Amino acid sequence: MKYFRVAWVVLAVVVLGLDAAGISYTYDRYESLCTRSAEVCAEDGLLTPEDASRLEELGISRSFYAVYQGVGVETSLTLICSVVAAVIFFRRSDDRMALFTSFVLLLFGGAGAAGTMRALAEVHPTLWFPVHLLDYLSQVSVVVFFCLFPNGRFVPRWTRWLALASVAYFVFDIYFPDSTVAALTDPLFFAFLGALVIAQVYRYRRVSTPDQRQQTKWVVFGCTVALSGFTAVVGLSFLPAVREVGPLGYMAFSTLVYGLLGLIPLSIGVAVLRSRLYDIDVVINRALVYGSLTVTLLGVYLGCVVGLQYAFRALTGSKSQLAVVTSTLAIAALFVPLRRRVQALIDRRFYRDKYDARRTLETFSVRLRDETNLEDLTDELLAVVRDTVRPAHVSVWLRPSGWRDGKATE
Secondary structure: OHHHHHHHHHHHHHHHHHHHHHHHHHHHHHHOEOOOOHHHHHHHOOEOHHHHHHHHHOOOOHHHHHHHHHHHHHHHHHHHHHHHHHHHHHHHOOOHHHHHHHHHHHHHHHHHOOOOHHHHHHHOHHHHHHHHHHHHHHHHHHHHHHHHOOOOOOOOOOHHHHHHHHHHHHHHHHHOOOOOHHHHHHHHHHHHHHHHHHHHHHHHHHHOOHHHHHHHHHHHHHHHHHHHHHHHHHHHHOOHHHHOOOHHHHHHHHHHHHHHHOHHHHHHHHHHHOOOOOOHHHHHHHHHHHHHHHHHHHHHHHHHHHHHHHHHHHHHOOOOOHHHHHHHHHHHHHHHHHHHHHHHHHHHHHOHHHHHHHHHHHHHHHHHHHOOOHHHHHHHHHHHHHHHOOOOOOOOOOOOOOEEOOEEOO
């Protein structure tokens, strides 16, 4: 393990050193004007002369844009991944899986999903190969991580072939992106993703211990939220109205994307360091409830505003602020009862066992007030305990009336 720790320190110095050296070049890249087509510049988040003029009208300088867009956003994800990797390294470096996770996060944040070293490689071609090598290692290590997580073994066994296939897959994706073979990498990516999901489901249901299942829930939750949000943001970016926003849209887009990606290292860090720090079921439950509640209330609010504005326009011929006030009051009145209904729906749909247990206890508490027969009450109590707690064995012991504090009394 000593040599692996030394290798981690060397890798951290190389990755963070290249990223630090690339900051100034990244700044120059985003601060200068892009002279290519508007579509190409927009894909890279670079400013055209028209975009620069729009920023100046808003009082935002190109220097601020370069610092925020080119340096701040990407560096923030690099710092998150590096900090989580360092904490895992210093606290769990004696565990091989934890140490490998630290390697993966270091590469993911510094060379794969983020990092400013690419701008350095564009200016200094001699660094092209080592920078792309780190990117390649990052992509492969992520696949291997999900094949091994959380117990460090390839389960099921065919995942080792999946990890080996990723070694060849990313060669074309990273080093030969314009080749004919690289054109097939997009559909193959979804095949890889589906295989990893199947492997994790199999491991979760057949192999994982309760603690490992808790760890898996944390990682799956973070990745699901990140990828779902990433897909939604990318989908919105193709809308014409969003594209017309210009450089402010670039800044909002990158902030959302890298903010969502930051959930992945954070969830992995919680899973590896302390899987029981929070009850993940509670976190998932709250996310489902308040996410659904927010979407529902937003839809109701927009529907009320549009509908009332249309009604006022039809009646009076002009808009009215009363529509906004009325809609706001309606949302305030609907919040509590709607939250209860959404909570009950989520519990019934996704947490059926806990929902049934709660209903059973509520029913038993009502009957407890009216039941007078001791034998019937004992039978009902045993049945409730079996249905809710589900112990291996259950029995009831009643203290004799002549006993007090473990001693017989006259």
